[in-house]
Amino acid sequence: MAENNRAEGAGAISAAEASADAFAFLGKGGEIRQLIRDFDWGATPLGRVETWPGSLRTATALLLQSPVPIVMLWGEHGIMIYNDAYSGFAGKRHPQLLGSRVREGWAEIADFNDNVMKVGLSGGTLAYRDQELTLHRRGVPEQVWMNLDYSPVLDETGTPAGVIAIVVETTREVLARQRIDREHERLLQLFAQAPTFMAMLRGENHVFELVNPNYQALIGNRDVIGKPVSEALPELADQGFGDLLDEAYRSGEPVSRWSERLILVRAPETGPEERFVDFVYQPITADSGEVTHIFVQGSDVTERVIAEHRQRLLVNELNHRVKNTLASVQAITSQTLRGAMSLKEASDSINGRILALSRAHNMLTAQNWTGADLNEVLETALATHDDPDRPQLDVTFPPLRLEPHAALSLALALHELAINAAKFGALSRTEGRVQIICETAMVDDREVFRMTWREIGGPPVHAPQRRGFGSHLLERALPAELSGQVRIHHRPDGLVFELAAPLSAIREGGGLG
Amino acid sequence: MLVALLIEDFVLQLGCEIAGMAMRLEPALDLARTIDIDVAILDINLAGKPSLPVAEMLQGRGIPFVFASGYGAAGLDGSGLSAPVLQKPFDVGDVRRLLTAAL
Numbered sequence: 001m002a003e004n005n006r007a008e009g010a011g012a013i014s015a016a017e018a019s020a021d022a023f024a025f026l027g028k029g030g031e032i033r034q035l036i037r038d039f040d041w042g043a044t045p046l047g048r049v050e051t052w053p054g055s056l057r058t059a060t061a062l063l064l065q066s067p068v069p070i071v072m073l074w075g076e077h078g079i080m081i082y083n084d085a086y087s088g089f090a091g092k093r094h095p096q097l098l099g100s101r102v103r104e105g106w107a108e109i110a111d112f113n114d115n116v117m118k119v120g121l122s123g124g125t126l127a128y129r130d131q132e133l134t135l136h137r138r139g140v141p142e143q144v145w146m147n148l149d150y151s152p153v154l155d156e157t158g159t160p161a162g163v164i165a166i167v168v169e170t171t172r173e174v175l176a177r178q179r180i181d182r183e184h185e186r187l188l189q190l191f192a193q194a195p196t197f198m199a200m201l202r203g204e205n206h207v208f209e210l211v212n213p214n215y216q217a218l219i220g221n222r223d224v225i226g227k228p229v230s231e232a233l234p235e236l237a238d239q240g241f242g243d244l245l246d247e248a249y250r251s252g253e254p255v256s257r258w259s260e261r262l263i264l265v266r267a268p269e270t271g272p273e274e275r276f277v278d279f280v281y282q283p284i285t286a287d288s289g290e291v292t293h294i295f296v297q298g299s300d301v302t303e304r305v306i307a308e309h310r311q312r313l314l315v316n317e318l319n320h321r322v323k324n325t326l327a328s329v330q331a332i333t334s335q336t337l338r339g340a341m342s343l344k345e346a347s348d349s350i351n352g353r354i355l356a357l358s359r360a361h362n363m364l365t366a367q368n369w370t371g372a373d374l375n376e377v378l379e380t381a382l383a384t385h386d387d388p389d390r391p392q393l394d395v396t397f398p399p400l401r402l403e404p405h406a407a408l409s410l411a412l413a414l415h416e417l418a419i420n421a422a423k424f425g426a427l428s429r430t431e432g433r434v435q436i437i438c439e440t441a442m443v444d445d446r447e448v449f450r451m452t453w454r455e456i457g458g459p460p461v462h463a464p465q466r467r468g469f470g471s472h473l474l475e476r477a478l479p480a481e482l483s484g485q486v487r488i489h490h491r492p493d494g495l496v497f498e499l500a501a502p503l504s505a506i507r508e509g510g511g512l513g
Numbered sequence: 514m515l516v517a518l519l520i521e522d523f524v525l526q527l528g529c530e531i532a533g534m535a536m537r538l539e540p541a542l543d544l545a546r547t548i549d550i551d552v553a554i555l556d557i558n559l560a561g562k563p564s565l566p567v568a569e570m571l572q573g574r575g576i577p578f579v580f581a582s583g584y585g586a587a588g589l590d591g592s593g594l595s596a597p598v599l600q601k602p603f604d605v606g607d608v609r610r611l612l613t614a615a616l
Contacts (some may be wrong), residue, residue, distance in 0.1 A: 319583060320558065320582070320583035321583065322583070323582075323583030323600070323601040323602065324516065324583045324601060326601065326602040327515070327516045327519060327583070327601040327602040327603070328515040328516060330519060330602045331515040331516060331518050331519035331522075332515060334519065334522065335518065335519070335522055338522075357515075403560075404561075405514070405536070405560040405561070408514070409514050412514070412515070469518075472518055472521075472522075473514075473515075473518060476518065476521065476534065477514045477515070477517055477518050477534075477536075478514070480514075480517065480534040480535060480536050480540075481514045481517075481536045481537075483535075483537060483539075483540050505537065
């Protein structure tokens, strides 16, 4: 049917009619064809359409058929003839642009087009990709990007008579690309400013593509970009991290570790360094599902791990001290009870001993168990037996700093001596006195600490019939504790207690184990 | 010091004899080197110092021993030594059980 119609139509047009329609070469349809028909070409250097050379007609017909925006710039002035697609691109500049001189029609880019005309009319071509131009298509300046291809159109003599331009606007694509670039830039900034360490590794050999400043800080100032992990950080590959990366790469599953210990050699001169890190190896997959990268992220938690370790030690130490103290209380109670004549007596003795132990602990805790001064030990142990209004104690001592275990033992021993004196000895009478002499001396080239406890003015003394907690502590435990000797004389005029121990066993920082 | 008294008391109750007592590392090492005994009770901590050298000395001489510790068995971590641990506080029954195990 279509063939027949066209055949009939062609047959129906007479030769006279054909010559009468000078615009037949334009073809039919579309806004721009009508505008070209109506335009007063006689007022332009092109002249009336009837006078146009074949080359101009053919080129015009050709561009009008194209769905791609095309403009032709004819003659030295570049008179503009364009298609419907181009009129859409030209915005409000259309239809004034039709038949205008290109340097005037697009006055804002006259210089650009001047160059186009010069090159084109001398037979050259031009091609621009994403060319940025500022156009006034809608009354306001507008930044646009275009792909522009210019080529000359030859006239009947083979001389360039015009320039044909294929104009494809790429503004949308360029803006989209810029947005992606900005996002990428922002991600890189986040990467750089992240509080954690980060690195991006490419491919199955884990080549460093990116590292952030925290990662760089972790590994020292080593240049790793572009190198595989095994080459950039050889010591880590040897510690199993290479295998972990392989595992994440192969499986596509993230691998994470907490408080993982690693030995770093940040620089040859610093030697190996122990660090602890929390980290995750996150495989990155392409659209195909294939792993292409591993994103490494984590934190250096060395300080935290050290603090946790210290805390564990402290808790253990505390537990140890509590258990030791319980065992001490157990020792006091079980032995006091066994030697006791009555419950009342046992209860008083136990209370007194636990309080003496507690006071000694207070004294040592106040100084963080580093030790105590001899005068503090004497005061702590004897305070409850020394009435300033009726002094019964005569104490002399040298300035001496005691090691904590010696201080504790001495305090407990003094408590036992004082309790015994208050019950049976000099402190049981108001006229009784106790002389306590502490001194250091040289004996056979060794420094010795001596303490003498001498009671005067008490009731007649008898050697005790039973040996209870007090005598065990004074005669067995104290000498063992201080690596010394103890002598107790039950003289009729008063008890005398003598202690001699190497100074090194009792002095703070003393050498003896 | 008081704990030593307690152990001494328990050991005597069990019908054993006390051959020696030391509360610091060096005297304890001297004892471990020379003394003729059936079994030793050794605090893991001697006045703030670990008693492991003493344990090694006893082990070297083939003398069985029992540890006493406020840490429990955890106090032995990493020492490579294995011996029964008398955890403080303890009673005479614990001492009998562990001495029996050691012997």
